[in-house]
Amino acid sequence: MIKLHNIRKSYRVGGLSVEAVRDVSLTVHKGEIFGIIGHSGAGKSTLLRCVNLLEKPTSGTVTVGDMELTGLSEGQLQRQRRRIGMIFQHFNLLSMSTVRDNIAFPLTLAKLSKAEINKRVDELLKLVQLEQHADKYPAQLSGGQKQRVGIARALANNPDVLLCDEATSALDPQTTNSILSLLLDINAKLGITILLITHEMNVIRSICDRVAVIDKGEIVEMGDVLHVFLKPEHPVTRDFVDQVADSGANGQLLRGRKGRLLRMTYIGDLTYEPILYNAVKPTGVEFAILQGTVSRMKETPYGQLIVELIGSDAEVERVIGALRAEGLEVEAV
Numbered sequence: 001m002i003k004l005h006n007i008r009k010s011y012r013v014g015g016l017s018v019e020a021v022r023d024v025s026l027t028v029h030k031g032e033i034f035g036i037i038g039h040s041g042a043g044k045s046t047l048l049r050c051v052n053l054l055e056k057p058t059s060g061t062v063t064v065g066d067m068e069l070t071g072l073s074e075g076q077l078q079r080q081r082r083r084i085g086m087i088f089q090h091f092n093l094l095s096m097s098t099v100r101d102n103i104a105f106p107l108t109l110a111k112l113s114k115a116e117i118n119k120r121v122d123e124l125l126k127l128v129q130l131e132q133h134a135d136k137y138p139a140q141l142s143g144g145q146k147q148r149v150g151i152a153r154a155l156a157n158n159p160d161v162l163l164c165d166e167a168t169s170a171l172d173p174q175t176t177n178s179i180l181s182l183l184l185d186i187n188a189k190l191g192i193t194i195l196l197i198t199h200e201m202n203v204i205r206s207i208c209d210r211v212a213v214i215d216k217g218e219i220v221e222m223g224d225v226l227h228v229f230l231k232p233e234h235p236v237t238r239d240f241v242d243q244v245a246d247s248g249a250n251g252q253l254l255r256g257r258k259g260r261l262l263r264m265t266y267i268g269d270l271t272y273e274p275i276l277y278n279a280v281k282p283t284g285v286e287f288a289i290l291q292g293t294v295s296r297m298k299e300t301p302y303g304q305l306i307v308e309l310i311g312s313d314a315e316v317e318r319v320i321g322a323l324r325a326e327g328l329e330v331e332a333v
């Protein structure tokens with residue numbers, strides 16, 4: 001649905017060239033929720049804005065659906081942009097217009113009749129659960145409600161793609177979760193492809209299917225969310241994993257332990273089974289859990305524990321064999 005090929009974007013600042021995006025290629029499949037995560041200044045916004053050509057790439061091509069946007073005239077591009085909705089961190093609503101009029105705005109631009117506009121706006125208000133707030137002005141809404149207006153407006157023209165620019169960064173954790181649920185719901189109901197940028201691992205973990213990690217304008221790691229975050233390779237990816245894995249004290253904690261240190265990874269329903277207990281029970285091995293996460297990535301439960309096994313080599317090997325036989329990944333730390 002979205003294909004970025006060798007995208008570069010540089011800016012000239014005071015006679016110097018700043019390379020915000022360096023040779024990025026990626027493909028987002030139809031119906032997928034794809035996240036791009038990176039620290040501040042990594043080039044996320046610039047890359048996202050290249051997708052609908054709010055920023056013109058210095059070189060490279062952007063294709064959405066079967067249309068290469070980088071090859072279009074300004075008039076053709078205007079029409080194609082209707083297939084791409086966008087939401088923003090600070091909502092970008094028209095402060096002097098009501099919720100209804102904000103949502104109607106892109107429909108008015110598309111020159112729909114008044115009756116068509118009213119019907120569509122009613123549908124959208126229902127979709128984002130703002131029927132009770134249609135006649136309010138943005139200043140009378142909470143942050144979460146403002147973002148719901150942003151989402152309804154972005155979906156007004158039935159786009160194929162929704163671009164989300166740090167859509168939850170200005171919201172508290174509870175409101176963030178309600179907006180993420182709404183995005184999941186929209187993705188499931190409408191089959192819309194979602195490309196989002198964020199600096200929050202929680203956003204990626206909650207709703208994305210695949211993720212790309214961006215650092216200094218380059219993609220440094222990309223793949224299924226489960227795979228990338230359970231086996232992070234790049235230091236920046238590890239930083240983001242640590243945001244939710246609480247492994248800050250890791251190094252200190254693991255130093256000087258006498259037993260064998262192992263990282264065990266569970267994926268799927270195994271996560272909730274007493275596998276570790278069953279594996280050690282027939283042996284004399286004792287264990288201590290030194291660090292652990294048990295959570296979900298989108299719909300999939302997973303767990304990753306660092307454990308110390310204390311016992312004879314033969315018994316410890318027997319436990320490791322039993323864990324692997326149950327389908328766990330076990331590796332030395």
Ligand SMILES: Nc1ncnc2c1ncn2[C@@H]1O[C@H](COP(=O)(O)OP(=O)(O)OP(=O)(O)O)[C@@H](O)[C@H]1O
Nearest residue numbers: 011013018020038039040041042043044045046047
């Ligand atoms: N219009 C511009 N003119 C000059 N430099 C820019 C412009 N926009 C972005 N940059 C530079 O490009 C780099 C990437 O910026 P960008 O805003 O894309 O990063 P980001 O990952 O979205 O960061 P943040 O999360 O802080 O918004 C930065 O070094 C930034 O200073």
